[in-house]
Amino acid sequence: xxxxxxxxxxxxxxxxxxxxxxxxxxxxxxxxxxxxxxxxxxxxxxxxxxxxxxxxxxxxxxxxxxxxxxxxxxxxxxxxxxxxxxxxxxxxxxxxxxxxxxxxxxxxxxxxxxxxxxxxxxxxxxxxxxxxxxxxxxxxxxxxxxxxxxxxxxxxxxxxxxxxxxxxxxxxxxxxxxxxxxxxxxxxxxxxxxxxxxxxxxxxxxxxxxxxxxxxxxxxxxxxxxxxxxxxxxxxxxxxxxxxxxxxxxxxxxxxxxxxxxxxxxxxxxxxxxxxxxxxxxxxxxxxxxxxxxxxxxxxxxxxxxxxxxxxxxxxxxxxxxxxxxxxxxxxxxxxxxxxxxxxxxxxxxxxxxxxxxxxxxxxxxxxxxxxxxxxxxxxxxxxxxxxxxxxxxxxxxxxxxxxxxxxxxxxxxxxxxxxxxxxxxxxxxxxxxxxxxxxxxxxxxxxxxxxxxxxxxxxxxxxxxxxxxxxxxxxxxxxxxxxxxxxxxxxxxxxxxxxxxxxxxxxxxxxxxxxxxxxxxxxxxxxxxxxxxxxxxxxxxxxxxxxxxxxxxxxxxxxxxxxxxxxxxxxxxxxxxxxxxxxxxxxxxxxxxxxxxxxxxxxxxxxxxxxxxxxxxxxxxxxxxxxxxxxxxxxxxxxxxxxxxxxxxxxxxxxxxxxxxxxxxxxxxxxxxxxxxxxxxxxxxxxxxxxxxxxxxxxxxxxxxxxxxxxxxxxxx
Amino acid sequence: xxxxxxxxxxxxxxxxxxxxxxxxxxxxxxxxxxxxxxxxxxxxxxxxxxxxxxxxxxxxxxxxxxxxxxxxxxxxxxxxxxxxxxxxxxxxxxxxxxxxxxxxxxxxxxxxxxxxxxxxxxxxxxxxxxxxxxxxxxxxxxxxxxxxxxxxxxxxxxx
Numbered sequence: 001x002x003x004x005x006x007x008x009x010x011x012x013x014x015x016x017x018x019x020x021x022x023x024x025x026x027x028x029x030x031x032x033x034x035x036x037x038x039x040x041x042x043x044x045x046x047x048x049x050x051x052x053x054x055x056x057x058x059x060x061x062x063x064x065x066x067x068x069x070x071x072x073x074x075x076x077x078x079x080x081x082x083x084x085x086x087x088x089x090x091x092x093x094x095x096x097x098x099x100x101x102x103x104x105x106x107x108x109x110x111x112x113x114x115x116x117x118x119x120x121x122x123x124x125x126x127x128x129x130x131x132x133x134x135x136x137x138x139x140x141x142x143x144x145x146x147x148x149x150x151x152x153x154x155x156x157x158x159x160x161x162x163x164x165x166x167x168x169x170x171x172x173x174x175x176x177x178x179x180x181x182x183x184x185x186x187x188x189x190x191x192x193x194x195x196x197x198x199x200x201x202x203x204x205x206x207x208x209x210x211x212x213x214x215x216x217x218x219x220x221x222x223x224x225x226x227x228x229x230x231x232x233x234x235x236x237x238x239x240x241x242x243x244x245x246x247x248x249x250x251x252x253x254x255x256x257x258x259x260x261x262x263x264x265x266x267x268x269x270x271x272x273x274x275x276x277x278x279x280x281x282x283x284x285x286x287x288x289x290x291x292x293x294x295x296x297x298x299x300x301x302x303x304x305x306x307x308x309x310x311x312x313x314x315x316x317x318x319x320x321x322x323x324x325x326x327x328x329x330x331x332x333x334x335x336x337x338x339x340x341x342x343x344x345x346x347x348x349x350x351x352x353x354x355x356x357x358x359x360x361x362x363x364x365x366x367x368x369x370x371x372x373x374x375x376x377x378x379x380x381x382x383x384x385x386x387x388x389x390x391x392x393x394x395x396x397x398x399x400x401x402x403x404x405x406x407x408x409x410x411x412x413x414x415x416x417x418x419x420x421x422x423x424x425x426x427x428x429x430x431x432x433x434x435x436x437x438x439x440x441x442x443x444x445x446x447x448x449x450x451x452x453x454x455x456x457x458x459x460x461x462x463x464x465x466x467x468x469x470x471x472x473x474x475x476x477x478x479x480x481x482x483x484x485x486x487x488x489x490x491x492x493x494x495x496x497x498x499x500x501x502x503x504x505x506x507x508x509x510x511x512x513x514x515x516x517x518x519x520x521x522x523x524x525x526x527x528x529x530x531x532x533x534x535x536x537x538x539x540x541x542x543x544x545x546x547x548x549x550x551x552x553x554x555x556x557x558x559x560x561x562x563x564x565x566x567x568x569x570x571x572x573x574x575x576x577x578x579x580x581x582x583x584x585x586x587x588x589x590x591x592x593x594x595x596x597x598x599x600x601x602x603x604x605x606x607x608x609x610x611x612x613x614x615x616x617x618x619x620x621x622x623x624x625x626x627x628x629x630x631x632x633x634x635x636x637x638x639x640x641x642x643x644x645x646x647x648x649x650x651x652x653x654x655x656x657x658x659x660x661x662x663x664x665x666x667x668x669x670x671x672x673x674x675x676x677x678x679x680x681x682x683x684x685x686x687x688x689x690x691x692x693x694x695x696x697x698x699x700x701x702x703x704x705x706x707x708x709x710x711x712x713x714x715x716x717x718x
Numbered sequence: 719x720x721x722x723x724x725x726x727x728x729x730x731x732x733x734x735x736x737x738x739x740x741x742x743x744x745x746x747x748x749x750x751x752x753x754x755x756x757x758x759x760x761x762x763x764x765x766x767x768x769x770x771x772x773x774x775x776x777x778x779x780x781x782x783x784x785x786x787x788x789x790x791x792x793x794x795x796x797x798x799x800x801x802x803x804x805x806x807x808x809x810x811x812x813x814x815x816x817x818x819x820x821x822x823x824x825x826x827x828x829x830x831x832x833x834x835x836x837x838x839x840x841x842x843x844x845x846x847x848x849x850x851x852x853x854x855x856x857x858x859x860x861x862x863x864x865x866x867x868x869x870x871x872x873x874x875x876x877x
Contacts, residue, residue, distance in 0.1 A: 561791070563859055
């Protein structure tokens with residue numbers, strides 16, 4: 001009988017455990033004796049054919065920075081693209097922006113991933129566990145998860161009835177951060193609820209230099225403090241769980257607000273005069289941006305015999321504004337009467353729904369069918385323009401299956417079809433029209449430039465799929481192979497924009513005829529764990545025949561402050577790279593770990609790398625660990641990035657020294673966790689190739705000392 | 719078990735090695751990413767230029783391969799407070815945007831007086847930017863702060 005099933009399964013067999021929450025279903029628990037000690041982390045690693053990294057305590061605490069993306073940047077293959085000290089967006093294996101997805105409570109976080117100066121709006125204090133899925137994941141999450149996903153969860157409910165809570169205090173020297181977070185929770189019978197409120201305030205951050213040289217002009221950095229980079233963050237989260245019998249439900253409401261100033265030089269040509277110290281390192285002056293992300297999600301699951309049903313619903317509103325003096329853009333025009341300095345406003349509403357049914361056919365075979373729906377509406381305002389208004393509807397049907405061929409081998413695979421409809425509105429820039437009219441340009445030039453976006457309506461459909469296996473030939477080894485096809489819908493900016501991007505100072509032009517980005521990706525991973533030795537090697541490669549990139553056209557734009565026009569085009573692109581990790585325990589209390597990563601991308605049409613390619617890097621960490629104490633010293637070496645795209649600057653390499661210590665101090669029946677860390681101990685002046693401020697030759701933050709105090713408490717209920 | 723480990727490692731090494739070498743081949747045909755170089759002599763940083771007179775424009779352009787074109791962009795850098803808004807004044811903010819073809823040349827000396835500041839230009843702070851591209855699409859630019867004024871002498875150069 002078996003021989004008949006195998007070919008069929010091989011055709012459809014499928015990928016990765018559905019979403020994180022499902023791993024707690026009992027029936028997946030029959031895995032090998034192997035390295036599985038039953039912990040969630042190992043379970044997830046064993047269950048997924050892709051290379052996954054699961055981080056939770058103490059990793060999240062030891063690498064805490066108040067900014068989740070920066071914390072995740074410590075995982076090999078993951079990078080943080082920073083905009084100063086406040087906003088950051090994640091990158092996985094050289095793919096960022098909307099080529100990766102962030103998923104919380106089973107719902108894709110929809111902010112403004114496409115923009116260069118937008119971050120990820122999630123309260124770092126509220127995160128209990130993060131699963132990073134490296135490589136193609138559009139099978140699971142649709143279009144944008146092409147390069148990988150970051151799945152964020154809070155910690156699961158305790159078993160016993162109790163009151164519980166937590167106080168977190170954070171202090172950082174580099175920008176005088178003061179942060180605090182308070183969580184209160186109650187577990188009683190079937191109910192579990194938590195409420196968290198967090199706040200962080202920070203001042204201008206320090207950089208180890210007195211001047212920056214930009215556009216051949218020497219600009220003063222008074223007091224080595226980068227003017228107007230102060231900001232604050234305010235977040236609230238409420239969660240409610242109900243678990244009874246075979247039903248589990250969760251309702252989650254969260255709101256994240258951030259307001260951060262921009263270094264004045266980041267908007268226009270920096271002028272030495274506006275960079276004088278204003279005597280206040282904590283004020284947020286123009287230009288600045290603020291963003292609010294409201295999210296309501298609800299998850300339901302129910303088991304009927306061997307059948308499990310999952311329903312996820314979500315609503316999100318991402319509202320972002322940028323404020324900058326009107327006259328710095330159109331100095332000779334009369335500003336608008338209402339909100340004269342509101343440069344940009346976006347309000348993105350996203351409605352998501354997902355229904356999945358999982359069936360366990362036998363102890364070694366399960367499959368899932370599902371339907372995902374998402375509707376988005378983006379509206380804009382402000383005197384400037386960055387992204388058009390649009391409506392976007394996407395839906396996907398998927399089929400996933402997993403088959404345990406033996407105790408040592410399991411196969412997974414799946415297929416998915418997505419349909420997308422995008423309706424982009426045209427936008428005429430009246431200020432630009434006025435400006436060009438004043439310059440006496442003719443009607444033909446006006447027609448080419450005054451439309452900042454064109455009306456475009458497109459339908460897309462595409463297939464994604466993957467097949468892979470997890471093989472643990474011996475107790476100490478694990479081999480994974482996965483091949484996947486994934487895709488991404490072109491974004492509204494890539495299809496319809498026209499004009500100067502206010503962050504890059506390039507005239508960028510969309511192309512309404514772009515097709516979906518499609519790629520084949522393959523990853524392998526080998527893990528060896530035995531007696532205090534751990535070795536992981538995970539190479540990958542991918543091929544896209546129509547990767548979207550900005551191509552310089554050689555045609556001059558007539559817009560002030562811009563050079564040639566860059567047009568979104570498609571080209572054959574390949575990626576290749578690997579992460580490697582080796583760690584060894586020795587002399588009872590010591591551990592040495594080396595982790596490195598490398599990614600190489602190539603645009604085959606231009607014979608050049610893609611922009612924002614992370615440089616190769618390596619971290620050497622020596623840790624001393626006793627019962628209640630832990631001390632580590634780290635040497636981080638980042639290679640120079642000479643592999644750059646056309647008109648992108650190379651970035652020199654650097655070495656950083658970091659240290660940290662943590663201790664558990666018993667106090668009033670609880671254990672207070674103290675974590676002290678120091679980054680960039682030698683106050684090295686270095687540049688991050690992925691940073692928004694890189695092109696202005698602004699170095700990264702200097703030496704930083706940080707203290708995190710965590711006080712958990714609980715009280716049982718009889 | 720020992721052989722098993724060795725075998726697995728060997729397989730992975732072989733696969734990754736072939737991946738790396740296969741992509742190493744194309745590094746030779748990597749295209750030109752060297753930007754052209756602009757050495758702008760005139761106007762100099764902070765120069766005051768006479769309204770109603772031509773600009774003495776002088777620079778050297780060079781590239782490792784072949785230049786393509788250069789563009790001069792002049793726009794105001796008014797701070798918006800001290801200058802009367804457009805509606806209330808008889809002068810006009812000066813804006814200039816023009817490009818020249820230098821294609822095929824490896825380096826060239828540019829010297830001309832083609833850019834004329836009109837009589838009705840509003841005095842004040844301006845930016846002068848020079849952009850230059852080569853045939854591969856590499857682009858470089860340079861920015862200068864200049865002041866347009868009625869109270870300076872027109873630039874009579876020595877030569």
